[in-house]
Amino acid sequence: MSFLAEKNIFISPEDKALQEVYINSIKNSLSGQTKYAMVETYGCQQNVNDSQRIEGMLLEMGFTLTDDREKADVIIFNTCAIRENAHERVYGNLGALKHVKARKPSLIIGICGCMVQQPQIAKRVKSKYRHVDLIFGTHVLWKFPPLLSEVMEHRERVIDISGDGVICEGTPVNYDGGAKAFVSVMYGCNNFCSYCIVPYVRGRERSRMEEDILSEIDMLAKSGVKEVMLLGQNVNSYGKDRGEENGFANLLKKVCLIDGIERIRFMSSHPKDISEELLRVMAEEEKICKSLHLPLQSGSSKVLSDMNRHYDREKYMGIVKKAKELMPDLSLTTDIIVGFPTETDKDFGDTLSILREVGFDSIFSFIYSPREGTKAAEWENVSTKEEIDKRFRTLLDQQNEISYKLNLRHEGNVEKVLVEGQSKTDPDMMTGRNYANKIVNFKGDESLVGQIIDVKITKAQTWILYGELK
Numbered sequence: 194m195s196f197l198a199e200k201n202i203f204i205s206p207e208d209k210a211l212q213e214v215y216i217n218s219i220k221n222s223l224s225g226q227t228k229y230a231m232v233e234t235y236g237c238q239q240n241v242n243d244s245q246r247i248e249g250m251l252l253e254m255g256f257t258l259t260d261d262r263e264k265a266d267v268i269i270f271n272t273c274a275i276r277e278n279a280h281e282r283v284y285g286n287l288g289a290l291k292h293v294k295a296r297k298p299s300l301i302i303g304i305c306g307c308m309v310q311q312p313q314i315a316k317r318v319k320s321k322y323r324h325v326d327l328i329f330g331t332h333v334l335w336k337f338p339p340l341l342s343e344v345m346e347h348r349e350r351v352i353d354i355s356g357d358g359v360i361c362e363g364t365p366v367n368y369d370g371g372a373k374a375f376v377s378v379m380y381g382c383n384n385f386c387s388y389c390i391v392p393y394v395r396g397r398e399r400s401r402m403e404e405d406i407l408s409e410i411d412m413l414a415k416s417g418v419k420e421v422m423l424l425g426q427n428v429n430s431y432g433k434d435r436g437e438e439n440g441f442a443n444l445l446k447k448v449c450l451i452d453g454i455e456r457i458r459f460m461s462s463h464p465k466d467i468s469e470e471l472l473r474v475m476a477e478e479e480k481i482c483k484s485l486h487l488p489l490q491s492g493s494s495k496v497l498s499d500m501n502r503h504y505d506r507e508k509y510m511g512i513v514k515k516a517k518e519l520m521p522d523l524s525l526t527t528d529i530i531v532g533f534p535t536e537t538d539k540d541f542g543d544t545l546s547i548l549r550e551v552g553f554d555s556i557f558s559f560i561y562s563p564r565e566g567t568k569a570a571e572w573e574n575v576s577t578k579e580e581i582d583k584r585f586r587t588l589l590d591q592q593n594e595i596s597y598k599l600n601l602r603h604e605g606n607v608e609k610v611l612v613e614g615q616s617k618t619d620p621d622m623m624t625g626r627n628y629a630n631k632i633v634n635f636k637g638d639e640s641l642v643g644q645i646i647d648v649k650i651t652k653a654q655t656w657i658l659y660g661e662l663k
């Protein structure tokens with residue numbers, strides 16, 4: 194800890210104490226009144242996990258959580274910056290809150306997260322959305338209690354997007370109480386892929402200490418959690434910031450030893466950093482789901498180089514081959530960007546062909562969105578919007594066929610399913626997830642929620658598997 198403390202990766206004890214002092218002072222000021230708060234989350238699982246921290250702090254302050262904007266006394270938007278449409282959704286929703294605040298002037302509106310960590314966006318929100326009371330960035334999440342207290346006491350607008358990536362252990366977290374939980378193992382990213390805003394808004398990579406992660410998971414297991422998803426922008430770099438090799442593989446082995454945890458997943462793995470050791474640990478450890486999210490982005494080596502991804506098509510295929518050798522049932526998923534500035538029809542053809550070659554169970558596909566401040570944002574696009582839209586549709590059509598075909602391989606299997614609850618699409622059915630994180634619907638009752646049970650898969654569709662209780 195002392196080595197890291199010198200590098201200021203952890204917040205100082207004084208700042209940590211400040212967090213607690215303000216949590217308590219807000220609690221005292223509410224003095225038993227019922228006040229409602231809500232947190233609306235945009236973006237990735239890391240943001241969901243951050244929102245659970247904001248909710249955790251709000252609960253400790255004595256607020257009651259709600260999903261109802263009309264009822265809320267405090268509304269916090271935790272935002273994402275990854276694509277322009279993420280920004281647009283936030284602007285739309287912020288606009289809508291103007292009327293809510295006009296009806297209820299005491300309402301406190303806050304906005305935090307990746308979007309407002311960009312100074313030009315914080316400035317825009319400040320000048321155009323006068324009804325926003327609090328703007329705070331990703332580096333000062335821990336500071337939410339003192340910042341909120343300042344707004345509550347002085348009824349002045351407060352803006353803080355300062356700081357440079359610290360880790361704050363011990364912030365209260367509002368886990369949702371289910372059998373699954375997210376656990377961030379590291380924050381930030383060092384990779385600077387040429388299209389991506391994340392390193393600018395999340396800062397450099399910093400890894401939590403192993404003992405902090407393990408004690409959090411142990412606590413979760415004791416409270417009934419059976420499945421953990423370990424999170425980081427590039428989990429394969431876990432521990433590298435303090436000079437450890439194979440830090441993530443070693444961490445995984447230790448998580449496997451925790452009683453009560455039956456399933457372990459992780460994301461994301463950057464292909465340039467995935468080690469054979471990690472694949473071996475995955476293959477050997479029963480608790481680790483044989484399911485790997487390995488973002489590819491493009492099948493063209495030229496585009497991958499322009500993206501600054503540090504691997505090419507051959508290297509990626511080599512990893513897939515090795516992983517499938519070690520884990521024959523492996524389920525693979527990936528991220529694809531369509532319409533990167535230098536992508537031609539031929540490059541896109543390479544993406545289609547690699548998707549057929551690998552056989553991904555599912556893909557997350559995105560149309561390229563220029564992000565201010567990134568390298569690629571300065572490049573003209575060689576393709577038109579129409580060409581890119583057409584590519585996107587072709588990609589989805591091809592992938593739907595592949596996903597359906599691959600889903601057929603589950604038919605007839607008896608698979609372990611972690612039961613989540615009633616199916617949203619079919620109230621007569623219960624729903625859960627198999628090892629590949631695929632939705633499995635089956636007839637059963639509420640008493641199964643939170644349990645891992647055997648289900649025989651009887652029918653596969655593109656997005657859902659159907660089964661019956663064994």
Ligand code: SAH
Nearest residue numbers: 388389426461488528529530559560561562
């Ligand atoms: N750290 C992860 C990715 C996190 S962002 C990794 O490198 O694997 C999730 C996905 O959003 C990325 O994998 C990428 O496919 C997509 N993405 C990121 N920036 C984008 C942009 N500017 N336009 C479109 N998609 C983008």
Ligand code: SF4
Nearest residue numbers: 382384385386389391
């Ligand atoms: Fe973005 Fe690349 Fe970092 Fe992923 S690895 S968060 S895509 S910069």
Ligand code: F3S
Nearest residue numbers: 236237273274275307
């Ligand atoms: Fe979005 Fe920030 Fe996650 S930009 S994808 S919320 S790290």
